[in-house]
Amino acid sequence: MPRFINVAAAQLGPIQRADSRRDVVERLLAHLHQAHAMGCQLVVFPELALTTFFPRWYLEDPAELDAFYEREMPGAETRVLFETAARLGVGFYLGYAELALEQGAARRYNTSILVGQDGAIIGKYRKVHLPGHAEHEPWRDFQHLEKRYFEPGPGFDVWRAYGGVIGMALCNDRRWSETYRVMGLQGAEMILLGYNTPVHNPPAPEHDDLSMFHNHLVMQAGAYQNGTWVVGVAKGGKEEGCEMIGGTCIIAPSGEIVAACSTKGDELAIARCDLDLCHSYKTTTFNFDRHRRPDAYGLITSRRGAIEPEHLAA
Amino acid sequence: MPRFINVAAAQLGPIQRADSRRDVVERLLAHLHQAHAMGCQLVVFPELALTTFFPRWYLEDPAELDAFYEREMPGAETRVLFETAARLGVGFYLGYAELALEQGAARRYNTSILVGQDGAIIGKYRKVHLPGHAEHEPWRDFQHLEKRYFEPGPGFDVWRAYGGVIGMALCNDRRWSETYRVMGLQGAEMILLGYNTPVHNPPAPEHDDLSMFHNHLVMQAGAYQNGTWVVGVAKGGKEEGCEMIGGTCIIAPSGEIVAACSTKGDELAIARCDLDLCHSYKTTTFNFDRHRRPDAYGLITSRRGAIEPEHLAA
Numbered sequence: 037m038p039r040f041i042n043v044a045a046a047q048l049g050p051i052q053r054a055d056s057r058r059d060v061v062e063r064l065l066a067h068l069h070q071a072h073a074m075g076c077q078l079v080v081f082p083e084l085a086l087t088t089f090f091p092r093w094y095l096e097d098p099a100e101l102d103a104f105y106e107r108e109m110p111g112a113e114t115r116v117l118f119e120t121a122a123r124l125g126v127g128f129y130l131g132y133a134e135l136a137l138e139q140g141a142a143r144r145y146n147t148s149i150l151v152g153q154d155g156a157i158i159g160k161y162r163k164v165h166l167p168g169h170a171e172h173e174p175w176r177d178f179q180h181l182e183k184r185y186f187e188p189g190p191g192f193d194v195w196r197a198y199g200g201v202i203g204m205a206l207c208n209d210r211r212w213s214e215t216y217r218v219m220g221l222q223g224a225e226m227i228l229l230g231y232n233t234p235v236h237n238p239p240a241p242e243h244d245d246l247s248m249f250h251n252h253l254v255m256q257a258g259a260y261q262n263g264t265w266v267v268g269v270a271k272g273g274k275e276e277g278c279e280m281i282g283g284t285c286i287i288a289p290s291g292e293i294v295a296a297c298s299t300k301g302d303e304l305a306i307a308r309c310d311l312d313l314c315h316s317y318k319t320t321t322f323n324f325d326r327h328r329r330p331d332a333y334g335l336i337t338s339r340r341g342a343i344e345p346e347h348l349a350a
Numbered sequence: 351m352p353r354f355i356n357v358a359a360a361q362l363g364p365i366q367r368a369d370s371r372r373d374v375v376e377r378l379l380a381h382l383h384q385a386h387a388m389g390c391q392l393v394v395f396p397e398l399a400l401t402t403f404f405p406r407w408y409l410e411d412p413a414e415l416d417a418f419y420e421r422e423m424p425g426a427e428t429r430v431l432f433e434t435a436a437r438l439g440v441g442f443y444l445g446y447a448e449l450a451l452e453q454g455a456a457r458r459y460n461t462s463i464l465v466g467q468d469g470a471i472i473g474k475y476r477k478v479h480l481p482g483h484a485e486h487e488p489w490r491d492f493q494h495l496e497k498r499y500f501e502p503g504p505g506f507d508v509w510r511a512y513g514g515v516i517g518m519a520l521c522n523d524r525r526w527s528e529t530y531r532v533m534g535l536q537g538a539e540m541i542l543l544g545y546n547t548p549v550h551n552p553p554a555p556e557h558d559d560l561s562m563f564h565n566h567l568v569m570q571a572g573a574y575q576n577g578t579w580v581v582g583v584a585k586g587g588k589e590e591g592c593e594m595i596g597g598t599c600i601i602a603p604s605g606e607i608v609a610a611c612s613t614k615g616d617e618l619a620i621a622r623c624d625l626d627l628c629h630s631y632k633t634t635t636f637n638f639d640r641h642r643r644p645d646a647y648g649l650i651t652s653r654r655g656a657i658e659p660e661h662l663a664a
């Protein structure tokens with residue numbers, strides 16, 4: 037019995053620093069309406085989809101920094117997204133910077149939420165793998181201060197929603213096989229994943245020309261190795277002088293890309309995703325219970341960094 | 351400072367059941383000689399490289415089964431490989447079925463060894479992820495009885511050899527991201543991996559036309575995500591009526607295929623592999639100590655099979 041979700045991967049072009057929340061929300065609404073017109077039930081927006089990618093700057097003024105975060109969701113400028121979702125019956129995934137008050141203290145997270153077709157929040161995810169650095173590194177063409185501006189989230193959850201089991205991740209999470217596996221072990225059938233990825237990686241410019249290849253490689257492998265759909269959605273194009281890769285795509289449990297954006301701007305890639313296509317992977321090659329060997333995986337949780345076997349003969 | 355190993359991925363065409371060990375060893379020797387003539391230091395042979403892929407048959411006669419296993423390594427028919435290796439200064443990786451006597455009991459493993467340029471065994475690996483099934487399943491076009499004919503090995507090691515850190519795996523291991531990660535956490539710079547993969551997978555024929563795509567996808571992702579070379583070597587072609595995929599290749603730490611076989615027969619793919627190319631991956635994007643989050647990976651070792659979140663609202 038097929039279980040279809042019609043999904044729109046809603047790529048955004050650049051968001052400049054001068055663009056207001058209202059400007060951006062208008063673009064998100066346009067995506068919601070177009071996706072609805074094309075029969076979609078779920079729209080996937082990028083990471084930090086309400087602002088420019090502000091970790092590219094070292095910001096010393098707390099007020100200047102705080103302006104990039106949402107204190108409530110929905111808030112004054114974003115409420116219309118939830119109302120429109122409910123009215124159209126089109127839910128969404130949205131990435132944004134979250135400023136939470138927890139026991140009186142301000143905590144900052146790189147967050148995504150999953151919203152149902154009724155406009156209600158189903159689940160929240162806080163990014164686990166924060167890339168970049170925590171201190172100002174002026175030698176870079178641009179900063180990548182996620183380790184400064186966010187705290188890491190605790191882990192990867194999945195939710196029963198849209199007739200299946202849905203997981204969330206953000207950007208750099210997609211490069212880590214553990215991301216997909218932890219959700220695969222909870223039965224994930226579709227992983228939603230927004231990202232902002234510059235073409236240029238200042239610490240390793242020798243990889244720049246492979247950035248799109250790596251982007252697709254990790255998501256395709258994660259999909260296949262866990263028998264799950266993956267919806268990877270970029271903010272692309274030239275944002276505040278920084279070129280971002282785009283490469284939005286929808287990947288089947290086979291690992292095949294079945295829909296993709298071909299621009300770096302606001303663009304929808306749409307697929308009719310049958311969650312039951314996961315079944316033949318999850319019950320054969322990737323029948324975890326039958327074939328996995330956790331007793332041989334101890335280092336994955338007991339060791340963080342790599343340690344070479346110095347005790348062995350050279 | 352580059353650290354080069356010149357590697358030959360020594361694909362084998364089919365080995366029929368009637369072929370003697372001597373016939374096969376002659377083919378391996380031809381590969382060793384040709385690789386030496388082309389300046390290689392290391393030759394990588396496939397999984398179960400001394401016989402036909404016998405788990406495709408349900409064998410009830412113990413003597414008939416035992417004939418496929420090696421009781422000692424080197425043995426009478428294989429000693430010439432080690433002698434030739436030492437004479438030429440060309441080491442090798444070799445997969446074979448191992449019958450070990452441990453505390454008086456016969457134990458069977460799907461094994462590979464790494465042999466140095468002096469012809470001495472450096473390390474032994476016993477396959478962790480045994481695919482297939484343990485009982486006769488007559489409905490299949492052919493059996494895949496690895497779970498019957500072998501016991502699983504305990505885990506993944508690496509060895510300081512050939513000027514770097516070398517790991518080993520076998521066939522189905524390559525589909526599991528944990529394989530690469532456990533070796534990556536030990537600093538692996540090159541993972542040697544022999545395989546026998548039929549085009550047709552009886553439990554999931556709907557994936558047959560993707561078998562080569564999946565073969566490359568998992569090895570390329572494993573290489574990139576751990577900043578390691580991967581040398582994947584097939585036994586290919588039509589063996590006892592069963593078509594095998596071939597697809598032998600050498601993959602750089604970038605995930606790019608840098609050398610590949612284009613036939614299904616005995617063929618060498620050769621690359622000059624700089625182990626120092628691992629460095630820019632292991633110290634930036636995949637600096638494990640800086641970016642991994644083992645506290646979020648608990649399920650990978652605490653849970654074998656997938657468990658859906660049934661406790662959550664539908």
